[in-house]
Amino acid sequence: MSDVTSTPAPEPAAPLDFIRQIVSEDLKAGRHGRRVHTRFPPEPNGYLHIGHAKSICLNFGVASEFGGLCNLRLDDTNPTKEDVEYVDSIRTDVRWLGFDWDTREFYASDYFEQIYECALALIRRGLAYVDDLTAEQIREYRGTLTQPGRNSPFRDRPVEENVSLFERMRAGEFPDGSHVLRARIDMASPNMNMRDPTLFRIRHAHHHRTGDRWCIYPMYDFAHALSDAIEGITHSLCTLEFEDHRPLYNWIIEQFPDLPGDPQQIEFARLNLTYTVMSKRKLLELVEKGFVSGWDDPRMPTISGMRRRGYTPRAIRDFCARIGVAKNESLIDVALLEHSVREDLNRVAPRAMAVLKPLKVVIENYPEGQVEMLEAINNPEDESAGTRQVPFSREIYIEQDDFREVPPKKFFRLFPGNEVRLRYAYIIKCVSVLKNEAGEVVELRCTYDPDTRGGAAGEQRRVKGTLHWVSAPHAVRAEVRLYDRLFTTEQPGTDDARHFTEELNPNALEVLSDALVEPSLATLTAGVTCQFERLGYFCADPDGTPDRPVFNRTVTLRDSWAKIEKANG
Numbered sequence: 001m002s003d004v005t006s007t008p009a010p011e012p013a014a015p016l017d018f019i020r021q022i023v024s025e026d027l028k029a030g031r032h033g034r035r036v037h038t039r040f041p042p043e044p045n046g047y048l049h050i051g052h053a054k055s056i057c058l059n060f061g062v063a064s065e066f067g068g069l070c071n072l073r074l075d076d077t078n079p080t081k082e083d084v085e086y087v088d089s090i091r092t093d094v095r096w097l098g099f100d101w102d103t104r105e106f107y108a109s110d111y112f113e114q115i116y117e118c119a120l121a122l123i124r125r126g127l128a129y130v131d132d133l134t135a136e137q138i139r140e141y142r143g144t145l146t147q148p149g150r151n152s153p154f155r156d157r158p159v160e161e162n163v164s165l166f167e168r169m170r171a172g173e174f175p176d177g178s179h180v181l182r183a184r185i186d187m188a189s190p191n192m193n194m195r196d197p198t199l200f201r202i203r204h205a206h207h208h209r210t211g212d213r214w215c216i217y218p219m220y221d222f223a224h225a226l227s228d229a230i231e232g233i234t235h236s237l238c239t240l241e242f243e244d245h246r247p248l249y250n251w252i253i254e255q256f257p258d259l260p261g262d263p264q265q266i267e268f269a270r271l272n273l274t275y276t277v278m279s280k281r282k283l284l285e286l287v288e289k290g291f292v293s294g295w296d297d298p299r300m301p302t303i304s305g306m307r308r309r310g311y312t313p314r315a316i317r318d319f320c321a322r323i324g325v326a327k328n329e330s331l332i333d334v335a336l337l338e339h340s341v342r343e344d345l346n347r348v349a350p351r352a353m354a355v356l357k358p359l360k361v362v363i364e365n366y367p368e369g370q371v372e373m374l375e376a377i378n379n380p381e382d383e384s385a386g387t388r389q390v391p392f393s394r395e396i397y398i399e400q401d402d403f404r405e406v407p408p409k410k411f412f413r414l415f416p417g418n419e420v421r422l423r424y425a426y427i428i429k430c431v432s433v434l435k436n437e438a439g440e441v442v443e444l445r446c447t448y449d450p451d452t453r454g455g456a457a458g459e460q461r462r463v464k465g466t467l468h469w470v471s472a473p474h475a476v477r478a479e480v481r482l483y484d485r486l487f488t489t490e491q492p493g494t495d496d497a498r499h500f501t502e503e504l505n506p507n508a509l510e511v512l513s514d515a516l517v518e519p520s521l522a523t524l525t526a527g528v529t530c531q532f533e534r535l536g537y538f539c540a541d542p543d544g545t546p547d548r549p550v551f552n553r554t555v556t557l558r559d560s561w562a563k564i565e566k567a568n569g
């Protein structure tokens, strides 16, 4: 039983990561009114992926470990790219991962009026102005990392003129791009984000929640900081690319001391995985151009894709716990994620027998028409899973790969004259081979030893090879979808010389339409994952019917991560 891993010893209490250390010290020092309140703030412009899972586990995890709360906040400030389909999928995925935001489901768009009022307040204090420069001019005026920016000619507009223009922007009097509202901070700041960043822009676009009520929309940095402050967030955890935005975040928060929260932004490294792209723009392109069947294609690194493939929430949470959080960028081996999936499935997945590429075997000395029900163990890792009855008869199927007419060295499976055990059944011996006109093996003739009946209780006579099989008259024909990595390169999308879709693995999906599965698998509920003995873990797909079940291979049994770990001692 090579796939059995022993139960790991209980792990010592892990040392706190740098974020949990900060939170713990803040609590001790009585900061933020001794509260911990985080949020997970996705933009509903795509489905969540495994990178988001890291952020979800962190935000909800920190909140629950320190007796705090975590909000789900839909950061919906960009009407042209967002959709309710995405909102719904985000809610489903976060819940499926095992987290609960109770009634705290918030939308940045719920705060549009308040954010607008904040902008007006900044204008009145001389801290924001309406700029008529074009987007291109604004870029030009902004300067570079080595050169300070120049003030816009509109920077010193009188307050009343700014108020009036901003109100007219809201009233829809101006076309897209004709004006923006900018913070009035410092065009010479060494930090580009502080060079009078845009706070509001004009977008005559329908919003999935606010409809046509607004034609001006707040920029991400402004809306995000204010949403945090409005919700009383204490620790605003985000990925490293926002480090340079922190001075602006703090500047915005400082302007509104009367809002409930005085949040502190803390950045951590995003998750990067080998053989995987995680940019939503790229994932959207894969969906839109038909490279995959949808956001939930089992090859996708999305939560919905992983769910359909048979990954479990516990495996994903376990993976997130193993990778931890740190401040430096790193690339995680996707084999570690698969390792977490195997570990969990090994514990919980019921075993069953299926033959992916069938080869017919007739047992010549087994009585015609006889059927025996044999007892099979459902999960050797879990006694409470019990046993089931598997039918055995004169005609069975085994895996084509389990037979060789001319066996290579150390081949312990079936070949002419050799004996193997059929799992939970008898020892059989191959006596002859039938071929078609093309010379291909189409059927084996075998004999069985009636004194070797196996079963859950164990087996008397032993031989070196054990094969899985299905009974021909009882087996159900199934479609099995085998998945390989979606990309052939370790870091797809990092080669400037080619478009990332050129790195797609053309063999990432192989469909076997003539697989045969034991009868108990025909009615497996979609989403349930089994171990097909000796083959791997397979999840029933919603495309299947009882007449024609469909299975996705979740992972094989070979654990390349465990091998790497062993090699590294």
Ligand code: ATP
Pocket (backbone or CB within 6 Å): 040, 041, 042, 043, 044, 050, 051, 052, 054, 055, 237, 238, 239, 269, 270, 271, 272, 278, 279, 280, 281
């Ligand atoms: P993309 O740039 O691909 O659109 P995003 O970061 O803009 O992704 P959001 O919906 O804004 O997507 O992300 C919601 C939250 O998830 C943010 O706090 C973001 O930092 C976090 N997040 C996104 N990708 C990752 C990742 N790979 N690892 C960890 N956290 C991530």
Ligand code: MG
Pocket (backbone or CB within 6 Å): 043
């Ligand atoms: Mg984002």
